[in-house]
Amino acid sequence: MNDSIADNMLTRLARLARLRIDPDEAAGFSEKLELVIESLRRLNELELDDVEPMTHADAGRNRLDEDEPGPAMSLDALLRNAPVTEGRHIAVPRIIDSGSGDEQVPGGGDGGGA
Template identity: 30%
Template structure:
Protein backbone atom coordinates (compact mmCIF):
# COMPACT_ATOMS: atom_id res chain seq x y z
CA UNK A 1 0.00 0.00 0.00
CA UNK A 2 1.21 3.51 -0.69
CA UNK A 3 -0.26 6.89 0.14
CA UNK A 4 -1.21 9.54 -2.40
CA UNK A 5 -0.68 13.26 -1.89
CA UNK A 6 -4.42 13.55 -1.27
CA UNK A 7 -4.27 10.90 1.45
CA UNK A 8 -1.55 12.84 3.19
CA UNK A 9 -3.49 16.10 2.98
CA UNK A 10 -6.63 14.41 4.26
CA UNK A 11 -4.79 12.93 7.26
CA UNK A 12 -3.27 16.33 7.97
CA UNK A 13 -6.69 17.94 7.84
CA UNK A 14 -8.20 15.32 10.19
CA UNK A 15 -5.33 15.98 12.62
CA UNK A 16 -5.74 19.76 12.19
CA UNK A 17 -2.16 20.10 10.94
CA UNK A 18 -1.62 22.80 8.33
CA UNK A 19 0.84 21.73 5.62
CA UNK A 20 1.78 23.14 2.22
CA UNK A 21 2.38 21.10 -0.94
CA UNK A 22 6.13 20.80 -0.38
CA UNK A 23 5.60 19.50 3.15
CA UNK A 24 2.90 17.14 1.93
CA UNK A 25 5.27 15.76 -0.66
CA UNK A 26 8.08 15.28 1.84
CA UNK A 27 5.74 13.65 4.32
CA UNK A 28 4.33 11.39 1.64
CA UNK A 29 7.83 10.05 1.00
CA UNK A 30 8.50 9.45 4.70
CA UNK A 31 5.16 7.78 5.33
CA UNK A 32 5.59 5.51 2.30
CA UNK A 33 8.93 4.35 3.65
CA UNK A 34 7.07 3.24 6.77
CA UNK A 35 4.41 1.52 4.67
CA UNK A 36 7.14 -0.28 2.73
CA UNK A 37 8.50 -1.59 6.02
CA UNK A 38 5.01 -2.76 7.00
CA UNK A 39 4.66 -4.46 3.61
CA UNK A 40 7.91 -6.31 4.22
CA UNK A 41 6.71 -7.47 7.65
CA UNK A 42 3.40 -8.59 6.20
CA UNK A 43 5.26 -11.15 4.12
CA UNK A 44 5.85 -13.10 7.35
CA UNK A 45 3.33 -15.87 7.96
CA UNK A 46 1.32 -15.03 11.11
CA UNK A 47 -1.51 -17.55 10.70
CA UNK A 48 -1.10 -19.01 14.17
CA UNK A 49 -0.18 -15.82 15.96
CA UNK A 50 -2.91 -13.82 17.69
CA UNK A 51 -2.66 -10.04 17.38
CA UNK A 52 -1.16 -8.19 20.32
CA UNK A 53 -2.64 -5.04 21.81
CA UNK A 54 0.67 -4.12 23.39
CA UNK A 55 4.31 -4.93 22.84
CA UNK A 56 4.72 -6.54 26.24
CA UNK A 57 2.59 -9.18 27.87
CA UNK A 58 1.63 -7.09 30.87
CA UNK A 59 -1.80 -5.93 31.95
CA UNK A 60 -3.34 -2.71 33.16
CA UNK A 61 -3.00 -1.84 36.84
CA UNK A 62 -6.30 -0.74 38.33
CA UNK A 63 -7.03 1.88 40.97
CA UNK A 64 -9.73 1.65 43.62
CA UNK A 65 -12.89 3.65 43.07
CA UNK A 66 -12.19 6.51 45.46
CA UNK A 67 -12.23 10.27 44.96
CA UNK A 68 -8.69 11.56 45.41
CA UNK A 69 -8.75 14.81 43.41
CA UNK A 70 -9.63 18.19 44.86
CA UNK A 71 -10.97 21.28 43.12
CA UNK A 72 -8.06 23.04 41.38
CA UNK A 73 -10.00 24.88 38.70
CA UNK A 74 -8.71 28.29 39.81
CA UNK A 75 -5.11 27.19 39.15
CA UNK A 76 -6.02 25.50 35.86
CA UNK A 77 -8.05 28.45 34.64
CA UNK A 78 -5.32 30.95 35.48
CA UNK A 79 -3.61 29.92 32.23
CA UNK A 80 -6.77 29.68 30.11
CA UNK A 81 -7.22 32.43 27.47
CA UNK A 82 -10.87 33.13 28.36
CA UNK A 83 -12.96 32.12 31.36
CA UNK A 84 -16.34 33.17 32.69
CA UNK A 85 -18.42 31.86 35.60
CA UNK A 86 -15.99 28.97 35.95
CA UNK A 87 -16.46 27.98 32.29
CA UNK A 88 -13.71 27.83 29.69
CA UNK A 89 -14.75 30.02 26.75
CA UNK A 90 -14.02 28.87 23.20
CA UNK A 91 -14.99 30.17 19.76
CA UNK A 92 -18.64 29.35 19.10
CA UNK A 93 -19.25 25.79 17.96
CA UNK A 94 -22.63 24.70 16.72
CA UNK A 95 -22.92 21.47 14.89
Protein backbone atom coordinates in the same frame (compact mmCIF):
# COMPACT_ATOMS: atom_id res chain seq x y z
CA MET B 1 -5.35 -2.38 -2.29
CA ASN B 2 -2.99 0.37 -3.27
CA ASP B 3 -0.98 1.40 -0.20
CA SER B 4 0.59 4.49 -1.67
CA ILE B 5 0.12 7.75 0.07
CA ALA B 6 -0.70 9.94 -2.87
CA ASP B 7 -1.68 13.52 -2.31
CA ASN B 8 -5.34 12.65 -1.86
CA MET B 9 -4.32 10.16 0.79
CA LEU B 10 -2.24 12.81 2.53
CA THR B 11 -5.23 15.13 2.54
CA ARG B 12 -7.47 12.41 3.90
CA LEU B 13 -5.03 11.45 6.67
CA ALA B 14 -4.43 15.08 7.60
CA ARG B 15 -8.18 15.56 7.93
CA LEU B 16 -8.55 12.43 10.08
CA ALA B 17 -5.64 13.57 12.26
CA ARG B 18 -6.93 17.18 12.48
CA LEU B 19 -3.54 18.30 11.30
CA ARG B 20 -2.88 21.13 8.91
CA ILE B 21 0.00 20.34 6.56
CA ASP B 22 1.07 23.43 4.64
CA PRO B 23 1.04 23.00 0.86
CA ASP B 24 4.76 23.79 0.66
CA GLU B 25 5.63 21.04 3.13
CA ALA B 26 3.18 18.49 1.66
CA ALA B 27 5.36 17.14 -1.17
CA GLY B 28 8.40 16.28 0.97
CA PHE B 29 6.14 15.01 3.68
CA SER B 30 4.34 12.63 1.37
CA GLU B 31 7.55 11.24 -0.04
CA LYS B 32 9.16 10.53 3.34
CA LEU B 33 5.98 9.02 4.72
CA GLU B 34 5.81 6.74 1.70
CA LEU B 35 9.37 5.53 2.35
CA VAL B 36 8.58 4.78 5.97
CA ILE B 37 5.43 2.86 5.04
CA GLU B 38 7.42 0.91 2.47
CA SER B 39 9.82 -0.18 5.23
CA LEU B 40 6.91 -1.35 7.40
CA ARG B 41 5.80 -3.80 4.71
CA ARG B 42 8.59 -6.07 5.96
CA LEU B 43 5.99 -7.42 8.34
CA ASN B 44 4.45 -9.24 5.35
CA GLU B 45 7.42 -11.64 5.41
CA LEU B 46 6.23 -13.12 8.72
CA GLU B 47 3.82 -16.04 8.99
CA LEU B 48 1.19 -14.54 11.28
CA ASP B 49 -2.06 -16.35 10.50
CA ASP B 50 -2.37 -18.28 13.74
CA VAL B 51 -0.75 -15.74 16.03
CA GLU B 52 -2.75 -14.11 18.79
CA PRO B 53 -2.31 -10.30 18.67
CA MET B 54 -0.51 -8.85 21.69
CA THR B 55 -1.92 -5.46 22.54
CA HIS B 56 0.14 -4.72 25.57
CA ALA B 57 3.39 -5.66 27.28
CA ASP B 58 1.38 -6.64 30.29
CA ALA B 59 -1.68 -8.03 28.53
CA GLY B 60 -4.04 -10.42 30.22
CA ARG B 61 -4.28 -8.47 33.41
CA ASN B 62 -7.18 -6.16 34.09
CA ARG B 63 -6.97 -4.60 37.47
CA LEU B 64 -9.87 -2.66 38.86
CA ASP B 65 -9.10 -0.21 41.63
CA GLU B 66 -11.47 0.73 44.39
CA ASP B 67 -13.57 3.72 43.46
CA GLU B 68 -12.32 6.02 46.16
CA PRO B 69 -12.82 9.76 45.85
CA GLY B 70 -9.61 11.71 46.16
CA PRO B 71 -8.66 15.35 46.07
CA ALA B 72 -9.30 17.01 42.72
CA MET B 73 -7.14 19.67 41.13
CA SER B 74 -8.36 23.19 41.63
CA LEU B 75 -10.11 24.95 38.78
CA ASP B 76 -7.62 27.79 39.03
CA ALA B 77 -4.71 25.41 38.57
CA LEU B 78 -6.36 23.84 35.55
CA LEU B 79 -7.33 27.14 33.95
CA ARG B 80 -3.81 28.51 34.29
CA ASN B 81 -2.73 26.69 31.12
CA ALA B 82 -5.75 27.55 29.00
CA PRO B 83 -4.75 29.70 26.02
CA VAL B 84 -7.87 31.90 26.19
CA THR B 85 -10.21 32.23 29.14
CA GLU B 86 -13.20 34.33 30.01
CA GLY B 87 -13.75 34.39 33.71
CA ARG B 88 -13.87 30.82 34.91
CA HIS B 89 -14.37 29.44 31.41
CA ILE B 90 -12.18 28.40 28.52
CA ALA B 91 -13.10 30.50 25.49
CA VAL B 92 -13.45 28.84 22.10
CA PRO B 93 -14.68 30.06 18.71
CA ARG B 94 -18.41 30.00 18.18
CA ILE B 95 -19.52 26.47 17.29
CA ILE B 96 -23.25 27.15 16.91
CA ASP B 97 -24.72 29.43 14.26
CA SER B 98 -25.41 32.98 15.31
CA GLY B 99 -29.14 32.23 15.27
CA SER B 100 -28.70 30.12 18.41
CA GLY B 101 -27.59 32.89 20.69
CA ASP B 102 -24.84 35.38 21.30
CA GLU B 103 -22.77 33.43 23.76
CA GLN B 104 -19.25 32.92 22.53
CA VAL B 105 -18.39 30.82 25.54
CA PRO B 106 -20.41 27.65 26.00
CA GLY B 107 -22.26 27.88 29.27
CA GLY B 108 -20.83 25.70 32.02
CA GLY B 109 -23.04 23.51 34.13
CA ASP B 110 -21.61 24.82 37.36
CA GLY B 111 -23.33 28.17 37.16
CA GLY B 112 -19.99 29.91 37.62
CA GLY B 113 -20.23 33.50 36.49
CA ALA B 114 -17.99 34.73 33.73
